[in-house]
Each structure stands twice: as structure tokens, then as C-alpha cells.
Amino acid sequence: ETGVTQSPTHLIKTRGQQVTLRCSSQSGHNTVSWYQQALGQGPQFIFQYYREEENGRGNFPPRFSGLQFPNYSSELNVNALELDDSALYLCASSSRDGSEAFFGQGTRLTVV
């Protein structure tokens, strides 16, 4: 167990809806990163938060947004869901130097 927990574990949404995914980071870690992993692909970086501020973003549209809270937990919000958003969404927490990322078990999102 990594100490990183994500909720929910599975989710089914309809195209056009909005979704919020949650992640609690490992104790002592102040950096949280979110990744999208399509079937058979490697994790694709969405964005990273450090001390409640976004400090890195991958090639994802603005409808992907996030938050980090004072306790370093985090949320990923996706608006106007599209079928291609169906994927495993992974949260990873790390210390500031990012020497090792601890992944949660992921949220499997299916958009129909």
C-alpha cells in the first residue's frame, strides 16, 4: 500500500457531463500529479500541484482542471466529458524533488 487513495474506483458518466475525481496524498508529500492512462498506453501527464498551486501542465485542454487543498489532497475536474476521456486516471504524490512517485490505485472512468 502506498498511502495514496483515490475515489471513486469506478465511474460511468454520460458525454457532456462533468466529473470530479479525488486523491489523498501520502503523508509528508506536498506534490500531487495527475495522469490519464488509456488502455495499452503509458500514463500521460495532465498537471501537477505543489502547495496548492499548479506548477506544470501537460497537453490537455482547459476543461481539465484541478485543485490542491491545504492538507495536500487534490481534485481533478473534467467538464463537458467526451468519449475519448474514458481512461484510468491516476494520482501520484511525491516530495518536492520528485525522487519517487507513489501512485494511487486509480479511478476507471467510462464515458458513454
Add this chain to the structure above:
Amino acid sequence: GQQVMQIPQYQHVQEGEDFTTYCNSSTTLSNIQWYKQRPGGHPVFLIQLVKSGEVKKQKRLTFQFGEAKKNSSLHITATQTTDVGTYFCAGRGTSGYSTLTFGKGTMLLVSP
């Protein structure tokens, strides 16, 4: 942007055979990390390499970081069925608070 490529995409070996996966980055890396993801699971950190030419061993696993810090390899000696999974390399760039870029992974299947 930074790209990380891995080969092969897939390898099927008999138990006891060796296995190697290769990782190449389009840009020089500050460090490279390796992760293992079991089917249905989440990526689990294996190791980080930082120094040019670095070689690290973990039991039957040998990790190398190239002299130019743009390529890396993972070699497994005498594979076992417990080695089954997808192995990802993830490179971190050299600028500021660079984030991890994952390769697409190499899926390893081991037959008894």
C-alpha cells in the same frame, strides 16, 4: 516537447529466459525512473537513476542509465512468472520543476 520511447512494446518469454526493455528520450534527462504495473493495477516505483552511466541492481533486475543521459535499459535475468506486467520508464527533464514523461511501456508475459 520531451518524448520518451520504449521498445519492444511486447515480449513473451519462457520462464528462465532473460528479458530487456530499452528506453530513449528525445532530450537529455536529469533522471529516469522505472515503474512496474501489474495487469489491473497501478504503476509501482522500482528505481531512479540520476548519474551518467549509472548501473543499479535489484536482485535479478539490472538498470542502466546511458552516458548521455538520454537512454536507459532494464534487464531481467532468468525471468519468473511473478515478473509479468508492463514496465514503464519515465524521464524527468532538466529545466526547473520538470515533470515525468512516461514511455508507452513494455508488456512482459512469462510462460511457465
